[in-house]
Amino acid sequence: MNQQITHSNQSATDISAVLNRGNLQAAVNIISNLIDNQDYAKVAEGMELWLQQPKVLPGHLCLLYGFALNALGRCDGALTAHKQAIVEHPGLANAKARKESTTIPNYDEYESPCIGCGSNDSKLAYVCNQSLSVNNFDVLNPIRVWKDCIDCGLTYTSNMPTAEALEKYYSANYLAQQPGGPLYNISEEGREQSYIKNSETRLKVIEEISGGKGRLIDVGAGRGTFVKVAQDKGWTAEGLEQLPENVAYAEKRWGLTLSQMDFFDLDSQEAYDAITLFEVFEHLTRPWEALKKCADMLSPKGVLVIAMPFRDSPYAKALHPAKDAWWSEPAHLIYIDTQCLAAKASEFGLHHVHTEEVEGAGRLDTYFTKVR
Numbered sequence: 036m037n038q039q040i041t042h043s044n045q046s047a048t049d050i051s052a053v054l055n056r057g058n059l060q061a062a063v064n065i066i067s068n069l070i071d072n073q074d075y076a077k078v079a080e081g082m083e084l085w086l087q088q089p090k091v092l093p094g095h096l097c098l099l100y101g102f103a104l105n106a107l108g109r110c111d112g113a114l115t116a117h118k119q120a121i122v123e124h125p126g127l128a129n130a131k132a133r134k135e136s137t138t139i140p141n142y143d144e145y146e147s148p149c150i151g152c153g154s155n156d157s158k159l160a161y162v163c164n165q166s167l168s169v170n171n172f173d174v175l176n177p178i179r180v181w182k183d184c185i186d187c188g189l190t191y192t193s194n195m196p197t198a199e200a201l202e203k204y205y206s207a208n209y210l211a212q213q214p215g216g217p218l219y220n221i222s223e224e225g226r227e228q229s230y231i232k233n234s235e236t237r238l239k240v241i242e243e244i245s246g247g248k249g250r251l252i253d254v255g256a257g258r259g260t261f262v263k264v265a266q267d268k269g270w271t272a273e274g275l276e277q278l279p280e281n282v283a284y285a286e287k288r289w290g291l292t293l294s295q296m297d298f299f300d301l302d303s304q305e306a307y308d309a310i311t312l313f314e315v316f317e318h319l320t321r322p323w324e325a326l327k328k329c330a331d332m333l334s335p336k337g338v339l340v341i342a343m344p345f346r347d348s349p350y351a352k353a354l355h356p357a358k359d360a361w362w363s364e365p366a367h368l369i370y371i372d373t374q375c376l377a378a379k380a381s382e383f384g385l386h387h388v389h390t391e392e393v394e395g396a397g398r399l400d401t402y403f404t405k406v407r
Contacts, residue, residue, distance in 0.1 A: 045069060050081025059093060066099045070106075073355055078103035092116075094124025098164060106357040110159035117164050117178050128177050131170045142176040147195035149184035150368060151323040151379075157182040160190050161356065165363035172207040174200055175365045187323065188375045190346070192368050195320070204366055209280050227260065233393050234264035237340065237400065241309050244388060244402055245338045249308030252332075254298050255315030259285030262293070270309070275301065298325060306334035313342045314398065317367045323379055330383035330405075339385060339403040342393070347372035350397035361397055373401055381406075 045065050053061040069078050082100045086092070092100065101116030121127050125136045148155045159182055166177035175196050182193045196204070242248060248270050253261050256274025258281050265272035276282050276293045285291040294301075299321070310329050319325050329339050344361040345351065351359050361370055377387035380403050389402040 045077070047077045047081035047084055050078070051084040054085045059096070063095060063099070066096070066103075070099065070102060070357075073106070073357075075103040075106040075357075079107060079109070092119065092123065094120045094122075094127055097123055098127060098167075101162065101164070102357065105162045106355065110162050113162040114159070114178070114180060117162055120164070121177070127164060128166060129171055129173055130164065130166045130177070131168060132166075132172075134173075140173045142174075142194075143197045143200040144176055144194050145197065147191070147193050149182075149187060149189055150191050150195070150320055151184060151189035152187040154184055154186040156185040157193070158185065159183075161362050163362050165365050168360060168363045169365055170208075171365050172204060174204045174207060179363065179365075181362065181370065187379070188371070189322070190370050190375075195368070196366075198320075201318075201366060205278055206280070208366070209278060230258075230260040231264055234261045235268075236393055237261070237311070237313075237342075238265060238268055238270070240389065240391060240400075240402065241311075241338050241340065244404065245308060245336055247308075247336075249334070249337075250305065251309040251311070252303075252307050254310065254312045254329075255318070256285070256293050257281050257313075259289050259291045259293055261311065261313065262291055263289040299328065303332060306337065307332055308334050308337045309340070310337065311340045311342075313340070315343075316341050317343045317364075317369050320368060322369055326376075326380060326385075327383045330380070330385050333385075333405055335405055335407075337405065339380075340400055341376065341403070342398060342400040344370065344397040345373050345376075345399045345401075346370055347374070348397040348399050349392070350395070359397070373399065376401060377403075 045068065050062055050065055053065065066078050078099065097116050097120035101113045101120060104116060105113035121139055125139050126134060128136065128139050149157060161181040163179050164177050165171065165179045171177050176194055179192055180194045181190055183190050251265050251270045251272040253274040256262050256276040259274055262272045262274040274293045275296060275298055277295060277297065279295060282293045282295045285293050310333060316322060333339055356362065361367065373390060380387060384406050385403040386406045387401060388404050391400045393400050
């Protein structure tokens with residue numbers, strides 16, 4: 036409580052005063068304290084008081100200024116501040132990896148219209164430096180620029196990585212998560228048992244909704260655990276997976292032959308009784324097209340399951356957006372709420388019937404059936 040009172044007594048003029056005295060660390064401490072208490076307006080006011088005379092902000096102050104502006108919804112200013120932070124301190128281009136650098140990588144990306152409907156009518160929704168929380172391996176731009184599409188409601192990243200850049204990132208991230216890698220924080224056995232348990236939970240819900248078993252396809256099957264569990268439970272199950280390392284693992288561990296192909300290249304002559312996308316949909320460059328394809332492939336009694344982080348999850352609702360880690364996930368291309376997904380699904384003849392939280396941390400499983 037005393038800490039809260041101390042922080043609330045700090046003012047915008049305190050920031051300007053310590054900066055005028057050249058005490059950079061004291062300014063950083065004050066600003067960080069105010070940000071921790073979500074007092075973003077004081078941060079912005081203090082920085083703007085100090086900037087009344089032309090000055091060059093050090094990189095870390097630019098970063099904090101951008102963070103505060105974004106939290107206030109002043110996304111244009113936040114974007115400028117975040118870009119300037121990296122210019123002043125190139126090491127902030129990969130802050131999580133603590134990589135000191137004097138140059139900024141050239142990122143393989145392009146400015147994209149809405150990846151759902153192709154509209155150019157949008158507004159800035161969020162700006163952040165994702166490398167503060169996740170290693171971008173110098174492949175994906177640390178500055179994430181999110182936009183809200185005015186026409187279809189999709190929130191998408193507009194500085195879109197190319198397919199080649201995403202493939203490089205996925206491969207680097209895969210290696211980092213292997214035993215001995217920097218992201219590996221759970222035993223191989225523990226991770227596998229968690230996947231098996233979640234798979235059994237999900238199959239039970241699917242069977243309750245569909246009334247039985249049949250043909251199942253897991254899109255973005257990863258290491259094949261869900262496909263293997265489904266087969267063991269009596270489903271005629273198959274999986275699609277693009278990452279060759281995962282395809283090789285599934286064959287070695289489970290004896291599975293996953294199809295290494297793009298979902299949009301799949302041409303199935305028979306309908307599926309279950310189509311699942313677990314933490315896949317948010318990675319797709321054509322999400323609404325994928326949703327329609329799923330609807331077209333689903334049998335009359337079929338169930339579609341899309342599991343991903345949602346903006347209206349209990350996790351997200353409990354946090355100020357500035358504290359929501361999913362805005363900073365490098366390879367996520369969209370961030371929407373369940374209502375947005377359900378509304379678009381209804382256009383393709385799908386009905387949202389159930390939502391369940393299996394994995395937590397903002398990830399929800401949403402279940403859809405054909406409109407009967």
